[in-house]
Amino acid sequence: MKAEIITIGTELLLGQIIDTNSQWIGQKLAEIGVDLYYKATVGDNKKRILDTLQSSIERSDIIITTGGLGPTQDDLTRECIAEALGLDLSKNEDLLEEIKGYFNRMGRNMADNNIKQAYLPEGAVAIANSEGTAPGILLDQAGKIIVAMPGVPIEMKAMMVETVLPYLKKKFSKAEVIKSRVIKTCGIGESSLEELISDILIEQTNPTIAPLASQGEVKLRLTAKADSEEEANKLINLKEAKLRERIGEYIYGYDDDNLEGVVAKLLWARKLTIATAESCTGGLIGDRLTSVAGSSAYFERGVISYNNQAKVDLLKVKESTLKKYGAVSSQTAEEMAKGVRDLAKTDIGISTTGIAGPGGGSIEKPVGLVYMAIADKNGVESYKYQFNGSRGKVKYMTSQVILNLLRKKLLATS
Amino acid sequence: MKAEIITIGTELLLGQIIDTNSQWIGQKLAEIGVDLYYKATVGDNKKRILDTLQSSIERSDIIITTGGLGPTQDDLTRECIAEALGLDLSKNEDLLEEIKGYFNRMGRNMADNNIKQAYLPEGAVAIANSEGTAPGILLDQAGKIIVAMPGVPIEMKAMMVETVLPYLKKKFSKAEVIKSRVIKTCGIGESSLEELISDILIEQTNPTIAPLASQGEVKLRLTAKADSEEEANKLINLKEAKLRERIGEYIYGYDDDNLEGVVAKLLWARKLTIATAESCTGGLIGDRLTSVAGSSAYFERGVISYNNQAKVDLLKVKESTLKKYGAVSSQTAEEMAKGVRDLAKTDIGISTTGIAGPGGGSIEKPVGLVYMAIADKNGVESYKYQFNGSRGKVKYMTSQVILNLLRKKLLATS
Numbered sequence: 001m002k003a004e005i006i007t008i009g010t011e012l013l014l015g016q017i018i019d020t021n022s023q024w025i026g027q028k029l030a031e032i033g034v035d036l037y038y039k040a041t042v043g044d045n046k047k048r049i050l051d052t053l054q055s056s057i058e059r060s061d062i063i064i065t066t067g068g069l070g071p072t073q074d075d076l077t078r079e080c081i082a083e084a085l086g087l088d089l090s091k092n093e094d095l096l097e098e099i100k101g102y103f104n105r106m107g108r109n110m111a112d113n114n115i116k117q118a119y120l121p122e123g124a125v126a127i128a129n130s131e132g133t134a135p136g137i138l139l140d141q142a143g144k145i146i147v148a149m150p151g152v153p154i155e156m157k158a159m160m161v162e163t164v165l166p167y168l169k170k171k172f173s174k175a176e177v178i179k180s181r182v183i184k185t186c187g188i189g190e191s192s193l194e195e196l197i198s199d200i201l202i203e204q205t206n207p208t209i210a211p212l213a214s215q216g217e218v219k220l221r222l223t224a225k226a227d228s229e230e231e232a233n234k235l236i237n238l239k240e241a242k243l244r245e246r247i248g249e250y251i252y253g254y255d256d257d258n259l260e261g262v263v264a265k266l267l268w269a270r271k272l273t274i275a276t277a278e279s280c281t282g283g284l285i286g287d288r289l290t291s292v293a294g295s296s297a298y299f300e301r302g303v304i305s306y307n308n309q310a311k312v313d314l315l316k317v318k319e320s321t322l323k324k325y326g327a328v329s330s331q332t333a334e335e336m337a338k339g340v341r342d343l344a345k346t347d348i349g350i351s352t353t354g355i356a357g358p359g360g361g362s363i364e365k366p367v368g369l370v371y372m373a374i375a376d377k378n379g380v381e382s383y384k385y386q387f388n389g390s391r392g393k394v395k396y397m398t399s400q401v402i403l404n405l406l407r408k409k410l411l412a413t414s
Numbered sequence: 415m416k417a418e419i420i421t422i423g424t425e426l427l428l429g430q431i432i433d434t435n436s437q438w439i440g441q442k443l444a445e446i447g448v449d450l451y452y453k454a455t456v457g458d459n460k461k462r463i464l465d466t467l468q469s470s471i472e473r474s475d476i477i478i479t480t481g482g483l484g485p486t487q488d489d490l491t492r493e494c495i496a497e498a499l500g501l502d503l504s505k506n507e508d509l510l511e512e513i514k515g516y517f518n519r520m521g522r523n524m525a526d527n528n529i530k531q532a533y534l535p536e537g538a539v540a541i542a543n544s545e546g547t548a549p550g551i552l553l554d555q556a557g558k559i560i561v562a563m564p565g566v567p568i569e570m571k572a573m574m575v576e577t578v579l580p581y582l583k584k585k586f587s588k589a590e591v592i593k594s595r596v597i598k599t600c601g602i603g604e605s606s607l608e609e610l611i612s613d614i615l616i617e618q619t620n621p622t623i624a625p626l627a628s629q630g631e632v633k634l635r636l637t638a639k640a641d642s643e644e645e646a647n648k649l650i651n652l653k654e655a656k657l658r659e660r661i662g663e664y665i666y667g668y669d670d671d672n673l674e675g676v677v678a679k680l681l682w683a684r685k686l687t688i689a690t691a692e693s694c695t696g697g698l699i700g701d702r703l704t705s706v707a708g709s710s711a712y713f714e715r716g717v718i719s720y721n722n723q724a725k726v727d728l729l730k731v732k733e734s735t736l737k738k739y740g741a742v743s744s745q746t747a748e749e750m751a752k753g754v755r756d757l758a759k760t761d762i763g764i765s766t767t768g769i770a771g772p773g774g775g776s777i778e779k780p781v782g783l784v785y786m787a788i789a790d791k792n793g794v795e796s797y798k799y800q801f802n803g804s805r806g807k808v809k810y811m812t813s814q815v816i817l818n819l820l821r822k823k824l825l826a827t828s
Contacts, residue, residue, distance in 0.1 A: 013450045015440030016635075018435070022455075026429030036427045037462060041436075041453035048451060055469065120513065180428065183549075191485040191525035192804060201487060210458065211486050212425055214566065220427060276718070282709070283692070283700025286718040290696025293772050293805055301724035304690070304700040306709075310758065314715070344724065358707055386521050389537030389545045390706055393568065 001172050002060040003029055003036045006052055008067035009078055009151055010043035021066045021156055028160060032169050033176040033225070034062065044074040048114075053084040057144055058093060062094045062168070067151030069134040071113040077148050081137065082121040085146075095126050095135060102133050127163045131155040138167065145171075176225055179232035182255055183220045183240060185250035186404040190218045196246050207239050215393065216400035217259075252407055258289040259335035259403040266410040267298040267348075275344035276302035277315050277336040279327065280354040284399045300344045307334065315339030328353050330371050330382040338380050349375040350402055354385075356394045368394050372402045374409055381409075415586050416451045416474040417443055420466055421566055422481035422491055424457035435480045435570055444576060444637075446583050447592045448476065458488040467498040471558055476582065481565030483548045485527040491562050495551065496535040499560075503533045504703075509540050509549060516547050541577045545569040551579065559585075575623045592638060593646035597634045597654060598671055599664035600818045604632045610660050614653075621653050629807065630814035631673075666821055673817040674702040680824040681712040689758035690716035691729050691750040693741065694768040694784060698813045714758045719750065729753030742767050744785050744796040751787035752794050763789040764816055768799075782808050786816045788823055797822075 005022045012019050029036050032247050037060060042052045055065045062217070068077030082089045096118035103110040117134050120126060127136030127147070137148040149156045185193060185279040190213040194201060201209055209226035222239055226232035244251065248250040253262050267274060276285050276299075286302035289295060303314050310325055317335040322387050325331040333351050341349025356372025361367035366386070373382040383405060387397045419436045426433050429580035436453050443450050451474060456466045463482070470477045482491030496503045517524040531548050534540060541561070542548030542666040546569040561578050563570045570585070599607060604627040608615060615623055621638035636653055640646035658665065667676045681688060690699050690713075700716035703709060717728050722741055725731040731749040739745040747765050755763025768784030775781035787796040797819060801811045 282704025283697030286697025302718030
């Protein structure tokens with residue numbers, strides 16, 4: 001079964017609102033095993049809605065639209081569906097009573113233009129709207145299913161859950177289930193990761209594997225089709241085990257995991273506490289570490305030592321170190337990490353110092369040069385990285401890298 | 415000029431990520447007067463990408479794609495564009511050098527499959543990517559403009575702003591100009607704001623006014639059509655003046671302004687320095703204040719005093735205050751702000767202390783209760799707020815409110 005979604009409304013094209021409907025519908029269709037092949041967005045224009053509907057009907061089995069069912073003149077979905085299929089629209093008296101009833105219950109008068117909402121294409125049934133006035137439309141004929149729903153998310157979702165999904169599920173009650181798992185990696189670029197697993201990627205069939213890069217991490221999405229959820233999970237587990245042999249060291253989590261959450265769990269499990277000394281990241285690492293509920297169990301304090309005096313005063317960085325090597329140096333990073341660990345009396349101290357840009361760079365120390373350090377009971381280790389991109393990107397990449405280095409160090413100290 | 419956007423990626427169909435790119439591009443095209451007629455989303459499937467591209471090329475003048483330009487096997491945009499237009503792909507040696515240079519600067523090896531990114535369709539030029547490796551593609555021939563950009567938002571936006579929008583603007587400088595200005599407000603909810611200006615909203619014609627609420631702020635987008643940019647600006651200026659009479663105190667900036675940037679400018683202009691003492695916000699305010707380029711001119715240091723000991727040690731909060739009033743109290747907030755100001759010897763000290771949740775609340779001090787304070791040469795002032803929502807929302811709202819309070823205080827002390 002091939003499905004498409006058409007979202008209708010000029011406000012979507014102008015970017016005045018963001019289309020969250022089609023994302024949600026896509027998720028729900030995937031869960032019941034319906035393949036979504038296309039999504040389209042079109043404005044409130046009769047010709048273009050008609051064109052879009054016609055090409056969708058030609059190539060797909062299920063067409064789901066949102067928007068354009070209201071009472072106003074630029075609500076054109078109802079008549080376009082009828083016209084695309086060569087069907088007449090006729091007034092449904094029962095439906096009209098229902099719409100009137102809704103207004104009565106709300107203590108409001110029904111405007112005349114709401115009568116329009118009681119018209120349905122021949123052979124269609126109305127989809128009850130438990131959250132508003134506009135009924136939806138369900139048309140199932142000649143091998144095509146057309147579902148039209150309002151664009152208001154709460155109304156659309158109610159219709160999907162109460163009517164549309166049960167209908168589709170019953171109609172296409174194939175045993176097939178689609179399950180996805182996202183494996184999250186950090187510390188390796190998309191292309192290098194793909195090289196390490198190129199043969200696995202080439203042989204992929206079920207589950208399929210799709211790499212997806214975002215800032216500071218690469219995800220692999222495994223999607224399996226099977227007769228049952230258990231079977232699908234088994235297929236995914238087998239493939240994941242194979243991937244882990246190659247790239248296990250880069251994998252930090254799954255699905256909604258993030259690095260700060262994973263680091264938090266490791267600190268909890270080991271009953272370790274941490275303090276941060278941030279220069280170039282300006283508080284971002286503290287912000288990330290304290291975004292996890294219950295973070296006060298491991299996060300003691302942080303120092304944002306933006307200027308040199310703060311590094312000397314609070315972190316006991318030696319003036320001679322700053323003078324000889326500069327604030328952006330491995331020596332300073334190490335003294336900062338040790339300094340904050342001593343100050344806070346924590347198990348771990350981490351530090352960052354670098355040039356976030358866009359100004360402040362030199363030939364020896366270009367924009368994007370960052371030193372980081374981790375101090376623990378065994379001593380201190382520092383790391384040098386060269387990032388590129390905007391100030392925001394340098395800050396974020398620094399936080400991503402130090403959290404990943406910390407994750408690895410925590411894993412090694414069981 | 416008719417334009418369409420095609421976003422490419424199976425993850426978009428499965429609803430695993432939300433497409434924010436096409437919304438942003440839609441806004442930018444509207445601003446330069448390019449009409450967007452369709453948006454389409456298609457998965458990583460060659461036949462369907464090709465079909466979608468072909469119908470777009472047939473009916474529109476400008477086709478903008480995002481996604482599918484990476485180095486991996488399911489990145490198909492490059493070859494589909496070439497095939498749709500019957501063009502050969504050929505390796506561009508200059509481009510290859512640039513990509514290699516990127517990896518060199520990052521201190522990483524370029525994987526062989528990145529070579530793919532140096533191929534361009536005949537007659538196309540590469541769009542420089544200031545935020546990543548994948549170059550974009552710009553093809554302008556036979557009356558059709560095709561622009562292909564990566565799906566990573568930060569990379570796509572850089573290409574649009576630096577290359578694509580200037581190119582389209584120059585090419586289609588038509589007489590009618592659409593200008594937009596976004597007026598940003600803070601410290602008032604959407605419905606209260608609308609009530610204050612309801613008559614202005616009702617009479618709107620040109621410019622139109624669209625309110626848009628987002629976390630911690632409400633924007634008003636004014637859009638004017640006119641024969642010239644000057645005329646459009648004049649219309650917007652008149653309407654803005656009218657709005658300012660009613661809601662001037664809430665307006666903090668325009669368009670891409672953010673609160674930290676506005677506060678930064680005020681601090682610069684007054685040659686004032688600042689230090690932060692954060693508890694519940696965990697570094698977020700430091701992060702925001704240091705996200706502005708050149709922030710070392712005003713931001714001296716921050717203390718993330720997450721536990722009580724840190725408040726006592728570094729900020730000289732009195733143990734008796736903590737004992738008598740608790741860490742979440744106006745007294746503690748005030749001592750923190752004064753303490754960090756003294757410690758850092760800055761003109762201003764600000765503080766936050768509260769219960770970000772989801773745990774840790776009580777009947778007297780529920781989740782979302784936050785105290786903030788601002789200390790300056792005139793003394794210290796504290797503020798009590800009750801937020802609701804997730805941990806992330808409480809942290810963000812706190813940072814938003816204290817920055818706005820600071821903005822107002824700075825404005826008052828000229």
